[in-house]
Amino acid sequence: DADVTQTPRNRITKTGKRIMLECSQTKGHDRMYWYRQDPGLGLRLIYYSFDVKDINKGEISDGYSVSRQAQAKFSLSLESAIPNQTALYFCATSDFPRGADTQYFGPGTRLTVL
Amino acid sequence: QQQVKQSPQSLIVQKGGISIINCAYENTAFDYFPWYQQFPGKGPALLIAIRPDVSEKKEGRFTISFNKSAKQFSLHIMDSQPGDSATYFCAASIGSSNTGKLIFGQGTTLQVKP
Numbered sequence: 001d002a003d004v005t006q007t008p009r010n011r012i013t014k015t016g017k018r019i020m021l022e023c024s025q026t027k028g029h030d031r032m033y034w035y036r037q038d039p040g041l042g043l044r045l046i047y048y049s050f051d052v053k054d055i056n057k058g059e060i061s062d063g064y065s066v067s068r069q070a071q072a073k074f075s076l077s078l079e080s081a082i083p084n085q086t087a088l089y090f091c092a093t094s095d096f097p098r099g100a101d102t103q104y105f106g107p108g109t110r111l112t113v114l
Numbered sequence: 115q116q117q118v119k120q121s122p123q124s125l126i127v128q129k130g131g132i133s134i135i136n137c138a139y140e141n142t143a144f145d146y147f148p149w150y151q152q153f154p155g156k157g158p159a160l161l162i163a164i165r166p167d168v169s170e171k172k173e174g175r176f177t178i179s180f181n182k183s184a185k186q187f188s189l190h191i192m193d194s195q196p197g198d199s200a201t202y203f204c205a206a207s208i209g210s211s212n213t214g215k216l217i218f219g220q221g222t223t224l225q226v227k228p
Contacts, residue, residue, distance in 0.1 A: 004157070031214055040123065042203055042218040043158070058215070090157050096214040101146050101207065103216060105157030 003027045004106035006091050012112045013081050021076045021109050023091030031094040032074040033103065034058075034066060036087040043090065049074055081113040117141055118206050120219025127226050133191040135222045137204035140185065144206040148216070149178065149189050152201040161202070162189070194226045 004025045013019050023032065034046040035058075045058030047066040055068055063085060067075045078085055088110050092103040120137045127133045137147075148163035164171045164178040164187065171178045177190040191198055204219040 033215075035218075040220055042120070042220040043216075044218070045215060048213070048215065056213075092157070094214050097212055101148070101163070101209065101214060102160045103214070105159065107155070107157050 004091060004093055004104055006089075006106040006109050008109060009107065010110045012114065014114050015082055017081050019078045019081055019111070021089055021091075021111070023074045023076070023106055025072050025074075025091075025093045025104075025106075027093050027095070027104060028071075029093040029095045029104070030071060030098075031096060032068070033092040033094070034064075034074070034076045035090045035092065036060065036085075037090060037108075038087050046076065046089075078111075078113075081111075083113045085111065086113045087111060117217045118204060118219040120204050120222060122222060123220065124223045125225070127194045127224065129194065129196060129226055129228050131194050131226075133189075133194045133198070133224055133226070135189045135202055135204070135224070136186065137188065137206075137219050138184075138186045139206050139217075141206070141208070141217075142185070143208045143211075144217075145209050146207045147178070147180065147187050148205050148207075149176075150203045150205060150218075152203065152221075154200075158201075158203055191224075194224075196226045196228050199224055199226050 033048040035043040049055045049068045091106040149161045150158035151161040152158040175192045180187045205216040
């Protein structure tokens with residue numbers, strides 16, 4: 001069983017629609033992250049959370065919001081999707097600083113905004 | 115502002131050859147430098163990492179070379195194999211900040227020809 005799962009794996013939506021991407025983990029890690037991947041730009045951090053009550057903006061948070069429903073669940077929302085939010089989105093978890101700095105990534109969600 | 119610059123964007127190597135991917139960083143506070151490997155349809159996974167107290171770290175066919183004065187680090191893949199074909203990301207973080215945030219390079223797509 002995958003330790004970090006993301007749903008949906010693929011999503012096509014229209015401009016202006018609200019969409020939620022979900023992430024669940026069974027690793028027991030407190031820290032969770034949302035990234036987007038674009039060709040030529042690498043991975044950029046959108047939001048990160050140290051625990052249910054501690055959520056922080058990353059380098060590209062505009063147009064996104066998040067919710068940490070439980071230690072194991074971290075959702076990313078696009079309130080009003082726009083075409084330049086078309087990207088591959090990854091959730092990641094980490095046991096840092098209790099454990100190593102390693103981040104464990106989910107399989108990704110490919111989002112297309114028409 | 116890209117704090118970690120990675121090159122080349124793409125690389126083609128013959129089986130058995132050496133693959134070299136380079137990264138340069140700007141922030142001298144960075145103290146943790148991992149490399150992540152991503153296969154198509156999968157999330158990135160930690161491959162190897164180094165801290166600036168050593169100039170080289172080797173794990174099997176994979177070696178990180180680190181040059182603190184030049185603010186550069188590189189990944190060398192010896193005896194490259196078709197199974198090494200993937201996208202590679204360098205990254206950097208500031209461990210002392212306690213955030214665990216990673217700043218990723220732009221990525222390099224490696225193709226190893228049989």
